[in-house]
Amino acid sequence: MKAAIITIGDELLIGQTIDTNSAWIGAELSKSGFDVSRITSVHDRRDDIIFALNEAAGKTDIVLITGGLGPTSDDITKQTLCEFFNTHLIINDEVLNMIEKMMILRNFPMNEKNRRQAEVPESCRVLKNAAGTAPGMWFEKEGTIYISMPGVPYEMKYLMTELVLPELNKRFTSQVIIHRNIMTYGTFESKLADILTDFESGLPESIKLAYLPASGIIKLRLTGTGADYNSLLKLINEQAGKLYKIIPELIYAEDEESLEMVIGKLLKSSDKTVCTAESCTGGEVAHLLTSVAGSSAYYKGSVIAYANSVKTQLLGVGEEIIEKHGAVSQETVKDMAIGARKLLKTDFAVATSGIAGPDGGTETKPVGTIWIAVASGKEVICEKHVFGNDRNTNINRFTLAALNLLRKQIIKS
């Protein structure tokens, strides 16, 4: 089945916003077996939108549209869709109620612009948007489905995940496609591809392997295509089993699970607690741990010790240790972990100290250097890594390395 994506918004054309919606929608549709044949970005201009819709009409089974649904006058997608589908705007009471409730909750008075958010083309089916005020809209015309969604990424993702993808998957029963996503951490793409050369060339024809690297994590996606679900599932599981034998130390989970989710499950099931003592990661390890719902069951708190005085006074790192070995050293990070574990009374403590950059590097400790320690009741394990030059990439890499060491120590204990 063929799909097209149209993203609408001046900000996309003048380069003020990078179109991440298309990539996300493209990935989701392709998992469902759709062939996304084109992505078009156009201005909030009537002619451009109509032209893009006409181009897609007839050539594709579904057209996914995002953007231009805000309450302000520069957003004209709804009016233009009315013209394209030869219909007109009417107030949808259910949407209006929802917006009114949302405004009351947030203590904002309802105004004319909010009310206009509840207007929808009469001929569409409304897709209720629990993540925002602009509803999604589902149209069908001459064999093609058109779905219009807000451009705000989390609202679009809400509608796609909850309503659009389930219905599309139901309607287009195609060839069976099975994906199995295996999450790895701890190596580079080119090195992983090297290790998996024989595995890849030995794959049966119906199964494909894709490398999907994203900021330090590499997702390996096995995609099987066939006629029979059960035999395809068996085949894909056999191949996944092989991967687990070749790279057991790199695989940490499946599907979209993050390191922090895996850590959460491990701690919950063993009834253990954790805290962090962070220097260079500046709270990002804590942030990721607490981004998991229910994390208060196992995460107690952190000390972000950016200044050395906080390392010594709160975490009890000896001043002479920092003087002799430096703040970025095995000795300091070890004492930070021990100190935090004692102070915050947890089973595990993870500590980080490094140089995120752009300044602060030296010959022996270049920008990108990090020391990590994980303390448990039994032992303290330390690790050193050297990453690159970009501050925010480094903070991200540091954080993943710290989470991965924590994960391994929880499993070991």
Next chain:
Amino acid sequence: MKAAIITIGDELLIGQTIDTNSAWIGAELSKSGFDVSRITSVHDRRDDIIFALNEAAGKTDIVLITGGLGPTSDDITKQTLCEFFNTHLIINDEVLNMIEKMMILRNFPMNEKNRRQAEVPESCRVLKNAAGTAPGMWFEKEGTIYISMPGVPYEMKYLMTELVLPELNKRFTSQVIIHRNIMTYGTFESKLADILTDFESGLPESIKLAYLPASGIIKLRLTGTGADYNSLLKLINEQAGKLYKIIPELIYAEDEESLEMVIGKLLKSSDKTVCTAESCTGGEVAHLLTSVAGSSAYYKGSVIAYANSVKTQLLGVGEEIIEKHGAVSQETVKDMAIGARKLLKTDFAVATSGIAGPDGGTETKPVGTIWIAVASGKEVICEKHVFGNDRNTNINRFTLAALNLLRKQIIKS
């Protein structure tokens, strides 16, 4: 002058790569006064590429094309361009020499694939690519200029900056376009649009206003189009000046500046320091503060007090306070800020306590509720907000609200 961008590559359609090239090219062209009327992404497929080229032909003055110029067999842009321009591939000796030199420098043997990189359509003008092996190509046909460049971002940027933009600017002495981006925080898009109704309708015809909301921040973009740079600049600055009079309390910066960058500048220039005491934000306030390069000059550290025991034992919040008012209360958050400021010895402390969800809400304190406090030497200011239901959106909104209160208090002090 009208421009179109075509990006070619399977990876763009299946969401494996986000199309950042288009955004970069769009920004550069728009600075030069071009109206980028559409961006199209298509597969490495002959029919799709030809279709996209035909669409752009005649409608635009220039067509910028990236991707599909690699040495592997899936890249077919060059052959397809030959077909579109009715020409054929020939070896370009100059490019071949350059590739041979590059290979020697990198200690790689020359192979057939490298040699094929030196093939170019006979009718094009070659744009020498000092940043890689695939040259750029300049075509003209029936009044439209077509420029094909590699998809590797730094190679494309090299060609654009060194060769393409200078020539386009020379050829098309164009209209002037000036953008001014005004960053606001503290209200919803619909409410802001309400406040600015009169301002918007009073704008001169050559100036347009766009609302660009992104996770809590609304960027207001004034775009002016005209013949003369200086008079346009004067006009746009007048309008921006009006905005500063209408919504002074909402504007916090211009261009792409974030709240944490503004805070960093304010603290640095006043030689003041800050720490955080975070519950529901779980380290995200600290993370954003420390994402700014050079933040160690003013940020000392944080206590992430997720568990109540950390609030009482480390930050000195009275147990009876938490018992009587709850952890999410003005009283608790006030004492957290005071306690952190004392413990970490800073000029300012910002504290957060709220319910990010999905669980933990009550009738009087629903999910999305947050109390924020900022303590300075003079006073402690507290604020309450109620946001929505999604955990990660809430953490983000909570964090921005905390940063904004901190910003206001630093300015006031």
